[in-house]
Amino acid sequence: MAEITAPQSPVTAEQFADEIREQLKYTQGVTVEQAKPADVYVATATAVRRHLMDSWMKTQTDMVNGNTKAVGYLSAEFLMGKQLENALLNAGLTDQFDKAVKALGFDAQEVIDAEYEPGLGNGGLGRLAACFIDSLASLGVPAFGYGIQYKYGIFKQEFDENGKQVETPDYWLANEEPWGHIDYNRDQKVSFGGEVVEENGKKVWKPAWSVRAVPVDYMVPGYASGRVNTLRLWTAKSYDEFDLLTFNKSEYLDAVKPQVEAENISKILYPEDSTPQGKALRLEQQYFFVSASIHDAIRVFYPGQDKPDLTTFPNKINFQLNDTHPVIGIPELMRVLMDEYDYDWDTAWDITRHTFNYTCHTLLPEALEVWPSKLIGELLPRHLEIIEKIQDQFAAELKAKGIADGTAKDMAIYTGDAVRMAYLATYGGSHVNGVAELHSQLLKDVTLKNFSDAYPDKFTNVTNGVTPRRFIKLANPRLSDLITEGLGTDKWLSDLELLKGLIPLADDDEFVKKFAAVKQANKVDFSNFAKRKYGFDIDPNTMINTMVKRLHEYKRQALKILSVIADYADIKSGKVSADDVMPRTIVFGAKAAPGYYLAKQTIQLINNVARVVNNDPDVKGKLNVYFPWNYNIELAQNLIPATDLDEQISQAGKEASGTGNMKFALNGALTVGTLDGANVEIRERVGAENFFLFGMTEPEVSALYAKGYDTKGLSREYYEKDPQLKAAIDMVADGTFSDGDKDTYKDLVNDWLTKDYFMTLADFRAYMDIQAQIEETYRDPMKWSRMAVLNVANSGYFSSDRSIEDYLERIWHTGPLA
Numbered sequence: 001m002a003e004i005t006a007p008q009s010p011v012t013a014e015q016f017a018d019e020i021r022e023q024l025k026y027t028q029g030v031t032v033e034q035a036k037p038a039d040v041y042v043a044t045a046t047a048v049r050r051h052l053m054d055s056w057m058k059t060q061t062d063m064v065n066g067n068t069k070a071v072g073y074l075s076a077e078f079l080m081g082k083q084l085e086n087a088l089l090n091a092g093l094t095d096q097f098d099k100a101v102k103a104l105g106f107d108a109q110e111v112i113d114a115e116y117e118p119g120l121g122n123g124g125l126g127r128l129a130a131c132f133i134d135s136l137a138s139l140g141v142p143a144f145g146y147g148i149q150y151k152y153g154i155f156k157q158e159f160d161e162n163g164k165q166v167e168t169p170d171y172w173l174a175n176e177e178p179w180g181h182i183d184y185n186r187d188q189k190v191s192f193g194g195e196v197v198e199e200n201g202k203k204v205w206k207p208a209w210s211v212r213a214v215p216v217d218y219m220v221p222g223y224a225s226g227r228v229n230t231l232r233l234w235t236a237k238s239y240d241e242f243d244l245l246t247f248n249k250s251e252y253l254d255a256v257k258p259q260v261e262a263e264n265i266s267k268i269l270y271p272e273d274s275t276p277q278g279k280a281l282r283l284e285q286q287y288f289f290v291s292a293s294i295h296d297a298i299r300v301f302y303p304g305q306d307k308p309d310l311t312t313f314p315n316k317i318n319f320q321l322n323d324t325h326p327v328i329g330i331p332e333l334m335r336v337l338m339d340e341y342d343y344d345w346d347t348a349w350d351i352t353r354h355t356f357n358y359t360c361h362t363l364l365p366e367a368l369e370v371w372p373s374k375l376i377g378e379l380l381p382r383h384l385e386i387i388e389k390i391q392d393q394f395a396a397e398l399k400a401k402g403i404a405d406g407t408a409k410d411m412a413i414y415t416g417d418a419v420r421m422a423y424l425a426t427y428g429g430s431h432v433n434g435v436a437e438l439h440s441q442l443l444k445d446v447t448l449k450n451f452s453d454a455y456p457d458k459f460t461n462v463t464n465g466v467t468p469r470r471f472i473k474l475a476n477p478r479l480s481d482l483i484t485e486g487l488g489t490d491k492w493l494s495d496l497e498l499l500k501g502l503i504p505l506a507d508d509d510e511f512v513k514k515f516a517a518v519k520q521a522n523k524v525d526f527s528n529f530a531k532r533k534y535g536f537d538i539d540p541n542t543m544i545n546t547m548v549k550r551l552h553e554y555k556r557q558a559l560k561i562l563s564v565i566a567d568y569a570d571i572k573s574g575k576v577s578a579d580d581v582m583p584r585t586i587v588f589g590a591k592a593a594p595g596y597y598l599a600k601q602t603i604q605l606i607n608n609v610a611r612v613v614n615n616d617p618d619v620k621g622k623l624n625v626y627f628p629w630n631y632n633i634e635l636a637q638n639l640i641p642a643t644d645l646d647e648q649i650s651q652a653g654k655e656a657s658g659t660g661n662m663k664f665a666l667n668g669a670l671t672v673g674t675l676d677g678a679n680v681e682i683r684e685r686v687g688a689e690n691f692f693l694f695g696m697t698e699p700e701v702s703a704l705y706a707k708g709y710d711t712k713g714l715s716r717e718y719y720e721k722d723p724q725l726k727a728a729i730d731m732v733a734d735g736t737f738s739d740g741d742k743d744t745y746k747d748l749v750n751d752w753l754t755k756d757y758f759m760t761l762a763d764f765r766a767y768m769d770i771q772a773q774i775e776e777t778y779r780d781p782m783k784w785s786r787m788a789v790l791n792v793a794n795s796g797y798f799s800s801d802r803s804i805e806d807y808l809e810r811i812w813h814t815g816p817l818a
């Protein structure tokens, strides 16, 4: 019998059923007989919250009274996924729940399905934030997640009859949301606009309008730590008093407009991923949540004090800036310290610089936010003054360091016209980190090179990770049981490096067969799920080959679909006999930013390749393509455990880390990938022989750019030289996937043949070759499964618990509550 250390509540299933019944009656006013699964879901959520309440309150008291520095994770996105199962797991109530709802006459899965998934993030960055706050709580480290409770999350994706992406609003709060507690008594006032005047030699900001920031608190229960932290998401409410506004009657409507529009601030998540756009409302959002959070932290850590000693602030809390979105927090803390608490500049700077750290999540220069000074000046005039002064101080510091004028100019935080948020973050905080080794290295060598030269000690790396609770235990219960059986303990859920104990079992045929059986059962489950949710007929006896992530050119979904088309063309032309084809089901999941034209064309192409291929009797059962719409965490949790082969095929030097790659490896999928982001480290750990590597390296990519790949149209040579590639592209151009219309994909085709910035064509041949090797390996099931076992066994490093431990050691210098 394996040792079981998972949390177990002493409450019995009968007692838990009574608690649910009570909630139904006294909070919701429905009898068990009247209740629908959605009612039982709300009642269960409320009951679980009650179980967590004492730990939550104790964690907060211990945090405020103790000497352990807390972490404030400032993030414009938290992509949490559904909460119920995770809360039950961490409260030790999973078994009781299953039995209790059954006793009440309900199906547990229906109750779980009644929860609506909140989509308060775009992709990797938001999901990472969710994994990190899970790990902070599980490690017992006092922490707040601070963000925005958007009324509308990431859009819902649908496909129209032509296979085009259609976005519809995601009003996720249309039904009761039992997890968030809105706390009107802990509100903060956030102001905008107006002007700065001098009064008695002091700068005084006279804002034009204000909005009320009201916190909505979510519990973040740790796994087996007894700790529950807080995710505090701000929502904007308008004040009904028109403070500081002077208006006469005829201007009334104009004068109240800003107040009426105040609530717009937290209305919608911007659906751009890696490509921000300069929009005033987005800056308002950023300032809104950051200003509220800073004031909130002062309220929490200096309770009831009018004149707190804020020189101790960096010992109370460190703020982590999750990308550039919260960077306006740096001038905001300066302003708060100087204007609200009367500190001088130097003291304020010292506090600020020790409070903030910055994580960069990109290598695409266009994704580093730059705000027009004019916009900042209009919205936050006092902050612009402070930024100018920061720039003066920074320039003087660079001069003192002997940095050449030209270089210093390149490094300017404030250029006159614009403010570069990544530079402000780098200068204004103590540490800067990238999210995988290669990424951190490229930040130092390229993106932030001048800064790294001037401030080498600031730069560090923390490789991303994912929470094993959600992405193994909840997503893949069969594999979890098998791991526990193999290791003789379930402790791996809080110490994922224990997975190494599975290494010898890769040579144990019995174990490997059990492992393969788990994968097969998961594939059957996924096939049923896909049938139920999407009406797809996925054959679980084919290889499940998955590519899920945001749709972006650099991630190269185009490379994958071109390879599918090439395979299809080979069968159609008789070059390859259908009998020789290893049956494969390719599953895509991806949302494109609504304004991203080529990404949307790619979606349309994938959908139409799926339509043509899946309806062609010549390839039936051999090559199938499915594109379930609206990729989200729920779909991820169902698809990842069923996947045999995972695609991580970005152009080398473009994907900062990737975190899907980690989830797949931990669930026993093999990876086909480039030497990019965290792929590099995954391959190092699982072993080169257990990873399908292909494609150009980052230096090779750079060299090819230097030859003029994208500017001189070199991609065309690859097209001319490679008949298989040519056949695939010609098939797109000739209307095979657009009912004969040659125009549908002309911009996509034209881009491939004239520019192809992300070098899809240049990597095509290597990609086809590795796929041939993959097929050969897959034909030996024991070999494949053994490789998969070794992927699981060697991926324990990619737990977000380990990432957080690295942050604690390298950046935050704090630890668990005593």
Ligand code: AZC
Residues within 6 Å of the ligand: 122, 123, 124, 125, 126, 128, 272, 273, 274, 275, 323, 361, 362, 367, 435, 464, 655, 656, 657, 658, 659, 677
């Ligand atoms: C993503 C990176 O693209 C991805 O490589 C990384 O794994 C992830 O962050 C977490 O670090 N970046 C974003 O999602 N960026 C934005 C602005 O959404």
